[in-house]
Amino acid sequence: MKTLIIGEIINNNLSSGTLEILSKAKSLELDVQVITVGSDENPSIGLDLCKQTYLKRQSNSLNISKAATKISEIIKNEEINLILGSSTYMCRDLISFLSVDLNSSPVSNVIDFDVTSENVSTVNSINGGESLYKTKINSDKTLLLIRPKAFDPAEVNFNDDFETIDLDGSDIEVFDIFIEEKSGPQLEDSKVVISAGRGMVDKDNLELIETLASKLNAAIGGTRAIVDAGWMPYSQQVGQTGKTVKPDVYIACGISGATQHQVGMKDSKFVIAINKDEEAPIFQLADLGIVGDTLSVIPKLNDNI
Amino acid sequence: MKIAVCAKQIPDPAIQVTYSNGTIERPEEQVLDDTDRYGIEVALQLKERFDAEVTIISMGPSGTQKGLQQALQMGADKAVFVDDESLKGANSLMTANVLSELAKFLLADIVIFGTESTDGYSGTVPQQVSRYLDIECISYVKAIEVNENVTLTRQTVEGSEKVNMPDKCVISVTAGGVEPRYPNFKDIMAAKSKPIEQVSISDLNINSTQNLEFIDIETVENSKTGEKIIDEGEAYQVIVNKLKELKVI
Numbered sequence: 119m120k121t122l123i124i125g126e127i128i129n130n131n132l133s134s135g136t137l138e139i140l141s142k143a144k145s146l147e148l149d150v151q152v153i154t155v156g157s158d159e160n161p162s163i164g165l166d167l168c169k170q171t172y173l174k175r176q177s178n179s180l181n182i183s184k185a186a187t188k189i190s191e192i193i194k195n196e197e198i199n200l201i202l203g204s205s206t207y208m209c210r211d212l213i214s215f216l217s218v219d220l221n222s223s224p225v226s227n228v229i230d231f232d233v234t235s236e237n238v239s240t241v242n243s244i245n246g247g248e249s250l251y252k253t254k255i256n257s258d259k260t261l262l263l264i265r266p267k268a269f270d271p272a273e274v275n276f277n278d279d280f281e282t283i284d285l286d287g288s289d290i291e292v293f294d295i296f297i298e299e300k301s302g303p304q305l306e307d308s309k310v311v312i313s314a315g316r317g318m319v320d321k322d323n324l325e326l327i328e329t330l331a332s333k334l335n336a337a338i339g340g341t342r343a344i345v346d347a348g349w350m351p352y353s354q355q356v357g358q359t360g361k362t363v364k365p366d367v368y369i370a371c372g373i374s375g376a377t378q379h380q381v382g383m384k385d386s387k388f389v390i391a392i393n394k395d396e397e398a399p400i401f402q403l404a405d406l407g408i409v410g411d412t413l414s415v416i417p418k419l420n421d422n423i
Numbered sequence: 424m425k426i427a428v429c430a431k432q433i434p435d436p437a438i439q440v441t442y443s444n445g446t447i448e449r450p451e452e453q454v455l456d457d458t459d460r461y462g463i464e465v466a467l468q469l470k471e472r473f474d475a476e477v478t479i480i481s482m483g484p485s486g487t488q489k490g491l492q493q494a495l496q497m498g499a500d501k502a503v504f505v506d507d508e509s510l511k512g513a514n515s516l517m518t519a520n521v522l523s524e525l526a527k528f529l530l531a532d533i534v535i536f537g538t539e540s541t542d543g544y545s546g547t548v549p550q551q552v553s554r555y556l557d558i559e560c561i562s563y564v565k566a567i568e569v570n571e572n573v574t575l576t577r578q579t580v581e582g583s584e585k586v587n588m589p590d591k592c593v594i595s596v597t598a599g600g601v602e603p604r605y606p607n608f609k610d611i612m613a614a615k616s617k618p619i620e621q622v623s624i625s626d627l628n629i630n631s632t633q634n635l636e637f638i639d640i641e642t643v644e645n646s647k648t649g650e651k652i653i654d655e656g657e658a659y660q661v662i663v664n665k666l667k668e669l670k671v672i
Contacts, residue, residue, distance in 0.1 A: 359539055392662075
């Protein structure tokens, strides 16, 4: 099946989400090409595995819709049937725009998919991973938004062999571009993640988590509840509507473990949960569960590590 | 300025959703999705600045209309909704198709959403609506400054960026982006007399299709039989030992 992967650039290379989808597409022996959308000047994104096209946009203009228009044109001209993107901010925009152009509803939050000569089918994780929801797509064009970490990334050699298409800007000017300082381990690729929930009681208590994180060289995440409360930026949210993490060790501090949170962390290799409530659902996922006050346990950890 | 803001009625999120033939079962009484409170708050801030009219748009089983009432209690002027049996299990594109038609019906300049609903969480409807309306989508807005201009701060993968709100656009607001207001008793009473109008689907131009077919829901066993310790003051030691064993320290 003719397949298009929408690529995204992180640190001048293709994002891990893009490479994860590429490895799955290759394993299904799909006829695949990548179209990457970004604003980097000289990215190294050419691929030895398949054709790469770079749609270059200006960072000072909000023109993701223009990128979608160009991609729609390519999909129609080249008779592409399957369009895949990672569930990131930009790909969600792009796939949504394309779905209207192609009059085919996308499937979001896909964790696995299969392609036969007849059709495409998908698997979604629902109810915090307790159930798998299976869908068959009955349209000529299939659009899938795939959750990060669903597949292992493809091993590729990057080169400079790709075509670049410059996109027009839009009337909406972008200013005050702020690049978050990426100091310390990042959620997506850290081997240890410490997450905080409502059981931390107060924003000021997050200092305890920060101290522990620096001792363990860990990244810090949080539940939607505390992100909504403004304790942490949205970029640190772990769960259904935030990031998916898969570290070697996940330490859940004062997190009850709502299904929406579980989806983002349930594939962690070793889960340590600290929670006052013995019945908290997080303990069902924990390899080591401590029934106790996280505000009394963490200071002791900090003093003894 | 006319503003349409989406409000979805969802089953009480404290109770795990159940599915019937692949579709979420919806009780008579549904509540306002908290996600939408952020969008409504943004709409109300714009209303205060521009003397705009704010209309709630909604699709789905209307039931007791509790969720719509909650949206009106926050301060929206009126509500229009579509409730039709043919929309049961509607995919994201069809939902966006219906909501964009409602926005057209209202001649809305600005259409505002939360980023994704708490029950369906497809996270694509705002962008799809903008495409149907052929206007730009300012997605993942996490802050708004209302001065001479309206400046919107967008969440991006690397950090954030700002844009000035154009005359016509769709905005999606992230949870936590603004502080939704709580209605007082007077607001709650006032909402009861605000108009709620049902629009017939036959009056809308719907050309999307149900291209996604439900196959199956399979239950997976993923509960672990891990070690569980009641902390009596020394449980930290177990964690320290485990972290050593796992070579984290």
